[in-house]
Amino acid sequence: MKVLVTSQGPTVDALADERFGRAAYFVIFDGQSAEPKIMKNPGFSSDHGAGVVASQSVAEEQVDVVITGHLGPNAVNSLQAAGITAYRLPSQSTVKAAFDAFAAGELELLLAKQS
Amino acid sequence: MKIAVLSGKGGTGKTTVAVNLATVLACRYVDCDVEAPNGFLFLQPTVESKQDVLLQVPEIDHALCTRCQECVNHCQFNALLGAGSRINLFEKLCHSCGLCTLVCRFEAIKEKPRVIGYLEYGKRGQQECWRGVLTPGEPMGVPIIDALKDKLADGWSMLDAPPGSSCSVVATAIDTDFAILVTEPTPFGVHDLDMATQVIKKLGVPGAIVINRSVGDDRLIEDYAATNGIPVIGRLPFSLGAAQAIARGELLVQLPKWRARFEELGNRVRELVG
Amino acid sequence: MNLLIVSGKGGTGKTTLAATFSQLSNSKMIIDCDVEASNLHLLLARDDLERHPFSGAKLAQPLDNECTACGLCTATCRFGAIDNGIVDALRCEGCGACVFVCPVDHLVLQDATTGATVLSATDYGLMSRAEMEPGAEGSGKLVTEIRRQGRLATKDVPLTLLDGPPGIGCAVIASMTGCQLALVVAEASLSGLSDAERIIDLLQQMDVQTLLCINRADISPELTKQLEQLCSNKDISLVGEIPYDPVVREAQRQGRSLLDYPESPATKAIVAIWDRLSEAIGEE
Numbered sequence: 001m002k003v004l005v006t007s008q009g010p011t012v013d014a015l016a017d018e019r020f021g022r023a024a025y026f027v028i029f030d031g032q033s034a035e036p037k038i039m040k041n042p043g044f045s046s047d048h049g050a051g052v053v054a055s056q057s058v059a060e061e062q063v064d065v066v067i068t069g070h071l072g073p074n075a076v077n078s079l080q081a082a083g084i085t086a087y088r089l090p091s092q093s094t095v096k097a098a099f100d101a102f103a104a105g106e107l108e109l110l111l112a113k114q115s
Numbered sequence: 116m117k118i119a120v121l122s123g124k125g126g127t128g129k130t131t132v133a134v135n136l137a138t139v140l141a142c143r144y145v146d147c148d149v150e151a152p153n154g155f156l157f158l159q160p161t162v163e164s165k166q167d168v169l170l171q172v173p174e175i176d177h178a179l180c181t182r183c184q185e186c187v188n189h190c191q192f193n194a195l196l197g198a199g200s201r202i203n204l205f206e207k208l209c210h211s212c213g214l215c216t217l218v219c220r221f222e223a224i225k226e227k228p229r230v231i232g233y234l235e236y237g238k239r240g241q242q243e244c245w246r247g248v249l250t251p252g253e254p255m256g257v258p259i260i261d262a263l264k265d266k267l268a269d270g271w272s273m274l275d276a277p278p279g280s281s282c283s284v285v286a287t288a289i290d291t292d293f294a295i296l297v298t299e300p301t302p303f304g305v306h307d308l309d310m311a312t313q314v315i316k317k318l319g320v321p322g323a324i325v326i327n328r329s330v331g332d333d334r335l336i337e338d339y340a341a342t343n344g345i346p347v348i349g350r351l352p353f354s355l356g357a358a359q360a361i362a363r364g365e366l367l368v369q370l371p372k373w374r375a376r377f378e379e380l381g382n383r384v385r386e387l388v389g
Numbered sequence: 390m391n392l393l394i395v396s397g398k399g400g401t402g403k404t405t406l407a408a409t410f411s412q413l414s415n416s417k418m419i420i421d422c423d424v425e426a427s428n429l430h431l432l433l434a435r436d437d438l439e440r441h442p443f444s445g446a447k448l449a450q451p452l453d454n455e456c457t458a459c460g461l462c463t464a465t466c467r468f469g470a471i472d473n474g475i476v477d478a479l480r481c482e483g484c485g486a487c488v489f490v491c492p493v494d495h496l497v498l499q500d501a502t503t504g505a506t507v508l509s510a511t512d513y514g515l516m517s518r519a520e521m522e523p524g525a526e527g528s529g530k531l532v533t534e535i536r537r538q539g540r541l542a543t544k545d546v547p548l549t550l551l552d553g554p555p556g557i558g559c560a561v562i563a564s565m566t567g568c569q570l571a572l573v574v575a576e577a578s579l580s581g582l583s584d585a586e587r588i589i590d591l592l593q594q595m596d597v598q599t600l601l602c603i604n605r606a607d608i609s610p611e612l613t614k615q616l617e618q619l620c621s622n623k624d625i626s627l628v629g630e631i632p633y634d635p636v637v638r639e640a641q642r643q644g645r646s647l648l649d650y651p652e653s654p655a656t657k658a659i660v661a662i663w664d665r666l667s668e669a670i671g672e673e
Binding site for chain 2: 397398399400401404425426428431447465467468479480482483484485486489490498521523524525529554555556557562576577578579580581583584587590591594605608609611612633638641642644
């Protein structure tokens with residue numbers, strides 16, 4: 001399972017980003033590998049429709065779960081279309097701490113996967 | 116003859132000038148402030164017709180679509196999403212450029228109209244009144260302004276622009292013959308006047324300044340006008356009575372003193388635009 | 390906590406309130422989201438600390454290749470922005486349709502500088518703001534960018550104040566996202582009432598807790614009554630009414646803070662509104 005945390009910086013120790021569409025970075029944890037993949041969010045610098053671009057990129061990475069703060073209307077619809085589940089970030093959390101909290105089953109569901 | 120009434124800042128009295136000046140000039144009033152169209156509150160025209168403003172957006176035939184993603188990749192506005200089992204449209208992001216219909220090799224994209232607001236036409240006595248109204252939550256006012264301007268017949272039109280200096284202001288002021296810049300004698304006023312001035316300079320539209328809520332000392336604006344070579348063609352004094360009348364939605368030209376002021380301003384406008 | 394101060398229409402006194410709140414609160418960051426008519430810096434900013442060019446749009450640009458004047462771009466463009474390879478930058482939406490149809494690759498889409506983001510120092514903290522090129526588009530992205538610059542400049546501030554843009558378009562929506570609380574500044578006038586209704590609908594759609602105050606309430610007691618009615622219909626707390634007060638204009642003309650006029654009725658009303666807001670924020 002691939003789990004993505006929206007991040008303000010390119011490390012696992014960076015603060016998680018409350019935004020989804022305009023988050024600076026995506027940190028993707030993959031059960032298969034020890035090192036997370038860190039990528040820039042293309043939505044961040046997009047002139048229009050950041051939530052849609054971000055979702056497109058998340059779907060291309062075949063992510064199953066997104067952990068973020070807020071989802072705008074475009075992001076909600078895009079993630080639903082892509083069949084992705086979202087959980088709410090704990091407040092003021094690092095990326096690593098957010099992932100650990102998710103793994104421990106402590107996070108609140110933000111968006112259920114559409115079947 | 117199209118005259119645009121602009122103000123870099125909201126609340127400077129742009130609508131007050133536009134509705135009252137249109138009334139003394141007995142010309143058409145056109146409310147292009149589609150996000151907050153308030154001119155009709157003052158003019159109270161009898162509305163004769165209303166029509167929707169439509170924007171063409173893509174409609175994808177999922178039977179023909181191969182999900183090749185070409186349309187998704189080409190859309191500069193990210194209005195198309197290629198994730199999941201089919202291409203999804205985010206219609207509020209669509210600028211209706213038609214590029215997706217051109218790039219689709221499978222003829223899977225046609226267009227369908229979508230309502231983003233409406234136009235209203237009415238009359239106040241003999242005076243024609245138009246306005247555009249953007250549906251709340253819709254992000255793009257420009258197509259409504261364009262649709263509104265398409266409706267205008269010959270003769271004089273007074274175009275009440277949105278505040279600021281964004282694309283909607285440009286859409287209002289472009290292809291007009293003259294611009295009236297409404298400002299007030301405060302540091303905010305000068306700052307925002309400069310934004311409006313830069314818009315009309317870019318568009319090559321000549322203009323003149325009206326100082327609203329003048330308290331006698333208008334040097335701030337006069338200095339700016341002199342430096343930038345724009346004439347000051349009117350001063351409207353600050354008056355609590357006027358503010359109260361405006362708050363109630365009344366036309367100032369119903370008060371004799373104010374009627375005289377606007378007639379004088381109207382004469383200056385006539386002299387300048389011929 | 391993000392507190393947005395907003396009004397459907399310009400000139401309601403929103404910026405004056407935002408500046409005064411910035412002085413009264415312990416907020417170390419204020420963001421001027423009214424990017425198209427940014428005025429807050431005229432009241433608060435001392436020095437500009439940082440300035441970054443900002444690109445909020447793309448434009449079609451001709452390359453050196455020979456244009457064959459085939460007319461395809463002109464026929465394709467729905468915005469009337471191109472005539473045989475010559476681009477009208479003010480009309481171009483940056484959609485790229487002309488680039489796609491050009492048979493000789495004469496055209497390309499390029500980022501256009503549409504403004505600058507500016508970080509300024511104030512006497513009370515920092516201000517993140519923007520300067521836009523006249524006629525520039527894309528203010529939703531710009532609002533998001535100055536909000537990001539604000540977050541980068543101040544880690545862990547308990548309260549960020551946002552001065553919102555007028556209207557109900559994309560810049561307003563970009564200002565509202567992620568705000569927990571909004572204060573609507575409504576003017577006691579017919580225009581003020583209709584604009585307040587529109588902005589409240591949008592805030593409620595976006596799930597932002599909304600409070601309302603009435604400015605220049607005594608100019609029209611009838612409209613003030615109607616605004617009060619609006620609050621109860623929409624289930625919104627009315628947190629104060631500010632009387633018309635010539636001191637506000639005078640302070641603005643002099644470039645001074647309203648707090649320099651502590652006895653003025655408007656100042657007293659605004660201070661009282663701040664007290665009500667602090668309760669809502671939970672700030673001591």
